[in-house]
Amino acid sequence: MRQHRIQLAESEMPTRWYNVLHDLPTPPPPVLHPGTGQPVGPDDLAPLFPMALIEQEVTNAQYVEIPGEVLDVYRLWRPSPLYRAYQLEKALGTPARIYYKYEGVSPAGSHKPNTSVPQAFYNARAGIRRLTTETGAGQWGTALAFACAQFGLECEVWQVRASYDQKPYRRMMIETFGGTVHPSPSTLTAAGRAILAEHPDSSGSLGIAISEAVEVAAQHADTNYALGSVLNHVLLHQTVIGEEALLQLARVGETPDLLVGCTGGGSNFGGLMFPFLRERWAGRMSPTIRAVEPTACPSLTQGTYAYDFGDTAGTTPLMKMHTLGHDFVPDPIHAGGLRYHGMSPLVSHLYETGEMEAIAKPQSECFAAGVLFARTEGILPAPEPTHALAAAIEEARRCAETGEEKVILTALCGHGHLDLPAYASYLAGSVTDHEWGDSDTQAALQASLARLPQLS
Amino acid sequence: MRQHRIQLAESEMPTRWYNVLHDLPTPPPPVLHPGTGQPVGPDDLAPLFPMALIEQEVTNAQYVEIPGEVLDVYRLWRPSPLYRAYQLEKALGTPARIYYKYEGVSPAGSHKPNTSVPQAFYNARAGIRRLTTETGAGQWGTALAFACAQFGLECEVWQVRASYDQKPYRRMMIETFGGTVHPSPSTLTAAGRAILAEHPDSSGSLGIAISEAVEVAAQHADTNYALGSVLNHVLLHQTVIGEEALLQLARVGETPDLLVGCTGGGSNFGGLMFPFLRERWAGRMSPTIRAVEPTACPSLTQGTYAYDFGDTAGTTPLMKMHTLGHDFVPDPIHAGGLRYHGMSPLVSHLYETGEMEAIAKPQSECFAAGVLFARTEGILPAPEPTHALAAAIEEARRCAETGEEKVILTALCGHGHLDLPAYASYLAGSVTDHEWGDSDTQAALQASLARLPQLS
Structure with a gap:
C-alpha cells in the first residue's frame, strides 16, 4: 500500500542542532562593525541578545544540544511530516517522485x-x-x-x-x-x-x-x-527541518537527486539544506541544491556579493552577502517573506563557493503551482513556498519528457490560510509579474553600495 | 519521555465506517414524507442523491467498507493526530489527563x-x-x-x-x-x-x-x-474519527472517563462518539458522553423532541429530532457551525434515550477557553470546538479540586485561522452572551411546531 505521509516518532526528533560552519570547506567572511571596520565581538551584540545566542552565532562546534524545555515545546508540532506527493505526481504524469517537508503544522503556520x-x-x-x-x-x-x-x-x-x-x-x-x-x-x-x-x-x-x-x-x-532570519543562530535552529527530512527519506529508502527551497532571508532554505550538505560533503549522497527567489527581489541571481547593512536604516553590523542594496524597495509581490534586499551570509557564502545554484521565478507561475498543489494535495501553500513548488513542478515536467525517475524534495515552509486574498487576486487575473534588469535598478544598486562606509 | 502526539500509521487507518443504527438498543423513528406522512423511500431521495448514499442512509449493516479511491484521498491527512494536552494540563494544575482528537489537519481545516x-x-x-x-x-x-x-x-x-x-x-x-x-x-x-x-x-x-x-x-x-451534516450517511462517514481515537487511546493504555464534543448538526459529535458507544454497549468501557451546545442555539437542552423540517423553507422530509423550530433564527454568534435549529435524528434519539447528556455554554466562556488553548497548546481552535474545550476545561478544573485523575477526550474539530476576527472581537471585549428562556422564544417554538403538517 502506498504511503503518503512519512511520520517520525517523537522519540526520533533531533536533540541537537547542526552547525554548518563546522564543515564549510572555506570559512565565511567576518561580520564587521560599521564604525571601526573590524569584526564585531560579543560585547557589540550584548545589548540586544542573551549570551547563549551570541555564542551560537559564532560557535564552530559541529552540534549544539537542544535544551529539554525547547524540546517540550517543539513536541507540540514536531517532528513535522514529510509527504510523498502522489496526487500531484499523478496530475503531472511524471515518473519523478516528489516529496515535501511541511512546516505549516506549527503554531504560527510556518517554520518560524x-x-x-x-x-x-x-x-x-x-x-x-x-x-x-x-x-x-x-x-x-x-x-x-x-x-x-x-x-x-x-x-x-x-x-x-x-x-x-x-x-x-x-x-x-x-x-x-x-x-x-x-x-x-x-x-x-x-x-x-x-x-x-x-x-x-x-x-x-x-x-x-x-x-x-x-x-x-x-x-x-x-x-x-x-530576529527571525538571516543570522547564523537562526539558521542553526532551523536545521531540525533537514535532520528530520534526512531520517524520513531514509525511512522509505530514498536518496534525493534535487532539493529545492525558496529564499527570502534564507532561514527556511538553510534549515532544510545544511544537513543534506553535510551528507554530500561526507560522500553519502550528491543532490543538486537549488534556491528559488522571486524575479521581483532576486538577491542571489541579480545582486552583488558585497558588504552591506542588514536593515534599510543602516543600523546593523555590515555583513558580506548577496544584496540588491540596503535601500532597495522591491515590488509589493504577495510573497512578503521573500521581499528582503539581502541574503543570509551563510547561504550567500555557499552560493558564492558553488555549493548550490539559484533561479528566479515570476509570481504568476508560482501561484499557478500553488493552485495545482492545493487541488491535488489538499494543502494551500503560502505564497513564499509556491516558488519552490513551481521549481519542483518544472523539474517533474522535465522528467515526464525525459523519463527520468528523479527524487525531488521541496521545502513547504508554511500554509497560506491568511494569504487567501493573494490567491483571489491571482484567480481574478490581477497578479502582475516583474521583469528584472532595467538599468535604473542596476544603477541604484551601485549607488547604494557606493554610499556604504569605506572598509579597509 | 512524555509523548504529546499519538500518531497512527497509514496502514492503521480504518477501512470501514461504523453504522450505529445496527447496535442501537431501540430503533429511531422513521423519516416521514411531509405530504403523505408515510416513511420516505429511496425513490423520494433519488433526484438528489446517488443510490450508494441512499443505501447508506438506511442500511442496518454494522459496517460499510470504505472504497479504495476514498482511502487514497483520506490518506492526504488521515489518520489524524490525537494529542495529550500537557501544556494545557500544566496551566490548569489539574491531575486530569486531557486528550484532543484534531481534525484541523484536513484540506478544509475541519472534519467536513x-x-x-x-x-x-x-x-x-x-x-x-x-x-x-x-x-x-x-x-x-x-x-x-x-x-x-x-x-x-x-x-x-x-x-x-x-x-x-x-x-x-x-x-x-x-x-x-x-x-x-x-x-x-x-x-x-x-x-x-x-x-x-x-x-x-x-x-x-x-x-x-x-x-x-x-x-x-x-x-x-x-x-x-x-449535505454536510444531520443525515445518517454523513454521520456514518464521520465515524473514522472515533475509530482512530479508540486505537490511539489504546496505544497509550488509556480508557476515557469523559468524552466531550460540540453539537451543531451533530456530525462531528456523532463521528467521535458512535464507536465509543459501541464499546460501552459491549461492556468494554463506561465513559460519560457529553454534548456541548451554545446557549444561543440550545436544541438539545431547550428544544423539543418532535417531527420538524430540516430547513427553514420547509422543503425537506420531516425528521424526529430536537428542534427549536425550523423558522428559529439564532443570535449571530461567532460559532456559525452551531447555529442550526435542529439536531441529527441519530444524536437526538441517543439523547432522548439517555445514552448521552448535554450542556449549553455562553460564547464568552468558550472564547476564553480557546485563547488559553492557543497560548498553551499552540493550536488556534475554531469557535465551534471552543465549546467542547470550555466543557473539558471545566471538568479538568473540577478534577484539580477533587484530585480525580479523570481521562478526558475532546473533539477538536477544526482550526480557527479564518475566524480570527471573532477572536479579535472577544479580545476587544465586544462579544456578548445570550441568556435563554424568555417566553417569546418558547412561544415562537410552539407556534412553529403548530404550523407543521398534521401527522397521523
Missing part, C-alpha cells in the same frame, strides 16, 4: 517557531522580561508571540503600517497569542517620531520597524530584541 | 472532508457531473469544493449573502479549490428570485441557500445535491 521558541527560552533563562521585534506580513511576529506565551515573556511587535492596516488577520493572531502590536512608524520611539514628523502618512518599512524594536530593546535592561 | 470525499466519489461513480450545496460561514463549501477537485466534478455553492460579504476568506478558499460561489439569494433560481422580488436587500439564510441548491440539483439529471 523553530527559532522563536529557543530564542524566547534563552532570553527567559537570562532573566529578560520582554522581547521586541519587527514584522512585515506577520509570520515572524506570530511565531515570537507564541514562543513568549510559552515562557512567560511579554512580546512587543512593531508591524509595518501598510501590513497592519491591510492584513489584520496576522495582527489578530499575534494578539490572540498574547502579543502587543504597534503600527510602525509609531510615536513610541524616537525613530518612529522622526519619521512621522517628516512623513505623517508614512506606510512604514521593515527597516523603520527594526529601528523601533531595536531602540526599545537597547534602552531597557530587561528587554531584548529577536 | 471526511464526508465530502465519499459523497463526491459516489456521485462521480454514478456519472454525476456537478454537485450543488449551500454553505453558511463556508466550512462545508470548502470541503465539498476540495472533494470535487479530487474526482473531477464541478462544484457550485450557494453561500448565505451575509457570510459572502462579511467573510470573504472562505469564499476565496472555495474558489482556490476550483468551486463556484454564488451569494444567496441569487437570481439563478426561482427560489432566489422570489425572495429578491420581495426583499431586494435580503442577507439570506441557510434555509434559502438550501432551497436554491436543491432546486438546481432537482432540475438537472447530471447534477446532485450534497
Whole structure:
C-alpha cells in the first residue's frame, strides 16, 4: 500500500542542532562593525541578545544540544511530516517522485517557531522580561508571540503600517497569542517620531520597524530584541527541518537527486539544506541544491556579493552577502517573506563557493503551482513556498519528457490560510509579474553600495 | 519521555465506517414524507442523491467498507493526530489527563472532508457531473469544493449573502479549490428570485441557500445535491474519527472517563462518539458522553423532541429530532457551525434515550477557553470546538479540586485561522452572551411546531 505521509516518532526528533560552519570547506567572511571596520565581538551584540545566542552565532562546534524545555515545546508540532506527493505526481504524469517537508503544522503556520521558541527560552533563562521585534506580513511576529506565551515573556511587535492596516488577520493572531502590536512608524520611539514628523502618512518599512524594536530593546535592561532570519543562530535552529527530512527519506529508502527551497532571508532554505550538505560533503549522497527567489527581489541571481547593512536604516553590523542594496524597495509581490534586499551570509557564502545554484521565478507561475498543489494535495501553500513548488513542478515536467525517475524534495515552509486574498487576486487575473534588469535598478544598486562606509 | 502526539500509521487507518443504527438498543423513528406522512423511500431521495448514499442512509449493516479511491484521498491527512494536552494540563494544575482528537489537519481545516470525499466519489461513480450545496460561514463549501477537485466534478455553492460579504476568506478558499460561489439569494433560481422580488436587500439564510441548491440539483439529471451534516450517511462517514481515537487511546493504555464534543448538526459529535458507544454497549468501557451546545442555539437542552423540517423553507422530509423550530433564527454568534435549529435524528434519539447528556455554554466562556488553548497548546481552535474545550476545561478544573485523575477526550474539530476576527472581537471585549428562556422564544417554538403538517 502506498504511503503518503512519512511520520517520525517523537522519540526520533533531533536533540541537537547542526552547525554548518563546522564543515564549510572555506570559512565565511567576518561580520564587521560599521564604525571601526573590524569584526564585531560579543560585547557589540550584548545589548540586544542573551549570551547563549551570541555564542551560537559564532560557535564552530559541529552540534549544539537542544535544551529539554525547547524540546517540550517543539513536541507540540514536531517532528513535522514529510509527504510523498502522489496526487500531484499523478496530475503531472511524471515518473519523478516528489516529496515535501511541511512546516505549516506549527503554531504560527510556518517554520518560524523553530527559532522563536529557543530564542524566547534563552532570553527567559537570562532573566529578560520582554522581547521586541519587527514584522512585515506577520509570520515572524506570530511565531515570537507564541514562543513568549510559552515562557512567560511579554512580546512587543512593531508591524509595518501598510501590513497592519491591510492584513489584520496576522495582527489578530499575534494578539490572540498574547502579543502587543504597534503600527510602525509609531510615536513610541524616537525613530518612529522622526519619521512621522517628516512623513505623517508614512506606510512604514521593515527597516523603520527594526529601528523601533531595536531602540526599545537597547534602552531597557530587561528587554531584548529577536530576529527571525538571516543570522547564523537562526539558521542553526532551523536545521531540525533537514535532520528530520534526512531520517524520513531514509525511512522509505530514498536518496534525493534535487532539493529545492525558496529564499527570502534564507532561514527556511538553510534549515532544510545544511544537513543534506553535510551528507554530500561526507560522500553519502550528491543532490543538486537549488534556491528559488522571486524575479521581483532576486538577491542571489541579480545582486552583488558585497558588504552591506542588514536593515534599510543602516543600523546593523555590515555583513558580506548577496544584496540588491540596503535601500532597495522591491515590488509589493504577495510573497512578503521573500521581499528582503539581502541574503543570509551563510547561504550567500555557499552560493558564492558553488555549493548550490539559484533561479528566479515570476509570481504568476508560482501561484499557478500553488493552485495545482492545493487541488491535488489538499494543502494551500503560502505564497513564499509556491516558488519552490513551481521549481519542483518544472523539474517533474522535465522528467515526464525525459523519463527520468528523479527524487525531488521541496521545502513547504508554511500554509497560506491568511494569504487567501493573494490567491483571489491571482484567480481574478490581477497578479502582475516583474521583469528584472532595467538599468535604473542596476544603477541604484551601485549607488547604494557606493554610499556604504569605506572598509579597509 | 512524555509523548504529546499519538500518531497512527497509514496502514492503521480504518477501512470501514461504523453504522450505529445496527447496535442501537431501540430503533429511531422513521423519516416521514411531509405530504403523505408515510416513511420516505429511496425513490423520494433519488433526484438528489446517488443510490450508494441512499443505501447508506438506511442500511442496518454494522459496517460499510470504505472504497479504495476514498482511502487514497483520506490518506492526504488521515489518520489524524490525537494529542495529550500537557501544556494545557500544566496551566490548569489539574491531575486530569486531557486528550484532543484534531481534525484541523484536513484540506478544509475541519472534519467536513471526511464526508465530502465519499459523497463526491459516489456521485462521480454514478456519472454525476456537478454537485450543488449551500454553505453558511463556508466550512462545508470548502470541503465539498476540495472533494470535487479530487474526482473531477464541478462544484457550485450557494453561500448565505451575509457570510459572502462579511467573510470573504472562505469564499476565496472555495474558489482556490476550483468551486463556484454564488451569494444567496441569487437570481439563478426561482427560489432566489422570489425572495429578491420581495426583499431586494435580503442577507439570506441557510434555509434559502438550501432551497436554491436543491432546486438546481432537482432540475438537472447530471447534477446532485450534497449535505454536510444531520443525515445518517454523513454521520456514518464521520465515524473514522472515533475509530482512530479508540486505537490511539489504546496505544497509550488509556480508557476515557469523559468524552466531550460540540453539537451543531451533530456530525462531528456523532463521528467521535458512535464507536465509543459501541464499546460501552459491549461492556468494554463506561465513559460519560457529553454534548456541548451554545446557549444561543440550545436544541438539545431547550428544544423539543418532535417531527420538524430540516430547513427553514420547509422543503425537506420531516425528521424526529430536537428542534427549536425550523423558522428559529439564532443570535449571530461567532460559532456559525452551531447555529442550526435542529439536531441529527441519530444524536437526538441517543439523547432522548439517555445514552448521552448535554450542556449549553455562553460564547464568552468558550472564547476564553480557546485563547488559553492557543497560548498553551499552540493550536488556534475554531469557535465551534471552543465549546467542547470550555466543557473539558471545566471538568479538568473540577478534577484539580477533587484530585480525580479523570481521562478526558475532546473533539477538536477544526482550526480557527479564518475566524480570527471573532477572536479579535472577544479580545476587544465586544462579544456578548445570550441568556435563554424568555417566553417569546418558547412561544415562537410552539407556534412553529403548530404550523407543521398534521401527522397521523
